[in-house]
Amino acid sequence: MCGIVGYTGTQNAAQVLLNGLTKLEYRGYDSAGIAVVQENSIAISKVTGRIANLRAKTEDGRLIPGLTGIGHTRWATHGAPTDQNAHPHASNDGKFAVVHNGIIENYMELREELTQKGYHFESETDTEVIVHLVEMYYTGDFKRAVMKASARLSGSYALGIVCADVPDTILVVREASPLILGVGIGENFFASDVTALVAHTRNAIYLEDGEFAALTPDAIQVYDCSGHPITKKTSRITWDIQAAEKGGYAHFMLKEIVEQPRAVEATMAPRLRNGQVVLDDLDIDLTGIRKIVITACGSAYYAGCAGKYTIEKLCRIPVTIELASELRYADPLIDEHVLLIVLSQSGETADTIAAMRECQRRGAKALAIVNVVGSTIAKNADYTLYTWAGPEIAVATTKGYTTQLTVLYLFALYAAKSLGTVSCQEYKRLLAALRALPKQMQNVLDMNPGIPKLAEKYHDTPSMFFIGRNTDYAIALEGALKMKEISYIHAESYAAGELKHGTIALIHEGQPVIALCCNEAVTEKTMNNIIEVKARGAEVLAVAFKGNQRIISLADDMIYVPKVDPLLCAVVEIVPLQLLAYHVAKENGCDIDKPKNLAKSVTVE
Numbered sequence: 021m022c023g024i025v026g027y028t029g030t031q032n033a034a035q036v037l038l039n040g041l042t043k044l045e046y047r048g049y050d051s052a053g054i055a056v057v058q059e060n061s062i063a064i065s066k067v068t069g070r071i072a073n074l075r076a077k078t079e080d081g082r083l084i085p086g087l088t089g090i091g092h093t094r095w096a097t098h099g100a101p102t103d104q105n106a107h108p109h110a111s112n113d114g115k116f117a118v119v120h121n122g123i124i125e126n127y128m129e130l131r132e133e134l135t136q137k138g139y140h141f142e143s144e145t146d147t148e149v150i151v152h153l154v155e156m157y158y159t160g161d162f163k164r165a166v167m168k169a170s171a172r173l174s175g176s177y178a179l180g181i182v183c184a185d186v187p188d189t190i191l192v193v194r195e196a197s198p199l200i201l202g203v204g205i206g207e208n209f210f211a212s213d214v215t216a217l218v219a220h221t222r223n224a225i226y227l228e229d230g231e232f233a234a235l236t237p238d239a240i241q242v243y244d245c246s247g248h249p250i251t252k253k254t255s256r257i258t259w260d261i262q263a264a265e266k267g268g269y270a271h272f273m274l275k276e277i278v279e280q281p282r283a284v285e286a287t288m289a290p291r292l293r294n295g296q297v298v299l300d301d302l303d304i305d306l307t308g309i310r311k312i313v314i315t316a317c318g319s320a321y322y323a324g325c326a327g328k329y330t331i332e333k334l335c336r337i338p339v340t341i342e343l344a345s346e347l348r349y350a351d352p353l354i355d356e357h358v359l360l361i362v363l364s365q366s367g368e369t370a371d372t373i374a375a376m377r378e379c380q381r382r383g384a385k386a387l388a389i390v391n392v393v394g395s396t397i398a399k400n401a402d403y404t405l406y407t408w409a410g411p412e413i414a415v416a417t418t419k420g421y422t423t424q425l426t427v428l429y430l431f432a433l434y435a436a437k438s439l440g441t442v443s444c445q446e447y448k449r450l451l452a453a454l455r456a457l458p459k460q461m462q463n464v465l466d467m468n469p470g471i472p473k474l475a476e477k478y479h480d481t482p483s484m485f486f487i488g489r490n491t492d493y494a495i496a497l498e499g500a501l502k503m504k505e506i507s508y509i510h511a512e513s514y515a516a517g518e519l520k521h522g523t524i525a526l527i528h529e530g531q532p533v534i535a536l537c538c539n540e541a542v543t544e545k546t547m548n549n550i551i552e553v554k555a556r557g558a559e560v561l562a563v564a565f566k567g568n569q570r571i572i573s574l575a576d577d578m579i580y581v582p583k584v585d586p587l588l589c590a591v592v593e594i595v596p597l598q599l600l601a602y603h604v605a606k607e608n609g610c611d612i613d614k615p616k617n618l619a620k621s622v623t624v625e
Contacts, residue, residue, distance in 0.1 A: 367395020
């Protein structure tokens with residue numbers, strides 16, 4: 021959840037760290053801090069709140085000179101967001117400082133042990149036990165002390181540690197949390213995400229669980245868990261730094277909404293060749309699969325909810341969609357006849373990783389759909405399909421969701437052809453419909469200039485309902501989540517057919533109801549539900565195909581989308597709901613890119 025960064029070289033470390041933390045602020049922004057190694061000491065500056073506060077306090081790093089340092093931006097887990105709980109944390113003797121992303125599960129017993137040995141704690145965090153363990157084990161050998169301390173830790177952690185006795189060296193450790201090394205010339209880096217590295221280098225080393233590394237300006241040496249040197253492959257970061265900049269848009273979220281037609285095209289284009297869906301290196305024997313289980317969290321889970329309809333319809337295999345946080349504890353009915361599809365934008369979602377490992381232990385093969393190359397899920401899955409969405413900076417996902425769905429659609433067509441469950445004519449028709457999706461997404465953006473005006477009308481409400489049936493209901497789930505997470509309006513989605521089973525009691529005069537009416541097989545039924553809520557005073561904003569005159573006559577307001585096959589409609593139909601949420605949040609003065617209490621990559625349970 022947190023973001024960590026480190027630098028050793030010839031530049032002012034504090035300025036490099038602050039710039040890197042700014043790129044990582046989407047991972048958490050409750051507090052922030054940096055530690056810079058100076059002559060025989062470590063200078064630490066920490067603040068509550070955003071990186072901007074830390075920039076002001078340090079005058080953009082000028083007040084903390086030095087060539088080696090570590091930084092952290094926090095999403096609070098243990099302890100409130102305060103200066104004392106902010107990272108980096110220092111040892112009692114001031115000789116060491118540490119930054120940490122993850123959770124130390126046995127920190128309470130370690131804290132009690134260290135307290136009994138006379139170590140004093142300044143914070144409520146689990147992280148502080150790490151730096152005191154390093155101090156306890158230090159006898160002049162920095163690497164050995166860090167190895168001994170790491171061996172005592174249970175949980176997930178990516179660590180960056182500096183020592184005043186070796187001012188040009190950073191030691192980093194990875195266990196179940198993302199950690200990437202940036203390879204420079206006369207300088208080296210580490211970070212939670214490549215977004216903090218690409219301004220300086222495009223050469224990266226991805227650490228595996230149990231590995232650690234020593235960084236100096238001139239070298240990076242990686243070690244296994246026993247301390248033996250190992251050789252690691254250097255990978256090339258292919259996307260440009262401009263992809264992570266706003267490019268003139270007011271917010272990253274708006275930029276990423278507008279980027280979706282291009283992102284979906286980039287996801288599809290290399291996989292549509294010679295009139296076929298080609299998924300390179302996906303050598304799955306589907307004939308023995310009796311069930312497909314999709315697991316994910318948050319928006320990725322809702323992408324799975326929409327994708328389920330397409331896979332099940334085309335492949336004629338039962339598909340269940342499971343929250344990863346529930347599946348990992350459910351004693352699931354999983355065996356070698358199950359294909360597990362794992363969705364995660366970051367590839368580091370803790371619950372999803374645990375659910376995948378549990379299902380693999382029971383014999384299932386795991387197919388990962390992720391955006392981040394080299395992430396934990398990508399490396400540990402049996403098969404991986406990348407979304408190639410490019411960097412997504414806004415905490416609320418947009419193109420992450422639509423590109424995940426695009427890959428699910430590609431997989432559904434690929435699998436259906438492999439299994440012989442789709443006719444050649446239907447295959448060609450759906451392939452053409454897939455190719456049309458980017459243009460249709462652009463049409464949605466072009467045909468709805470009135471959404472900001474709708475936001476002015478609907479923003480001042482304590483709650484919103486989203487209703488739909490079948491695929492429309494699946495899309496309503498994500499639409500409601502977008503609204504609640506960035507505008508802070510209570511928004512819930514309901515299967516429209518369930519309104520009479522309790523939910524309709526909540527309808528009152530002026531209650532906003534967003535009704536999704538794009539699945540023509542159930543449109544008549546949904547229109548009946550519109551009539552029901554209108555009879556009780558609801559204000560209805562309908563999402564429908566342009567030209568649906570009957571819905572126009574029923575609804576108070578309209579959002580239009582081009583006609584799309586219901587099996588592929590989610591990537592088009594969600595776009596105006598994203599825009600509506602964005603403009604409602606803007607009307608309400610919310611911090612759209614960094615909603616309160618949220619973070620981009622949920623690497624803790």
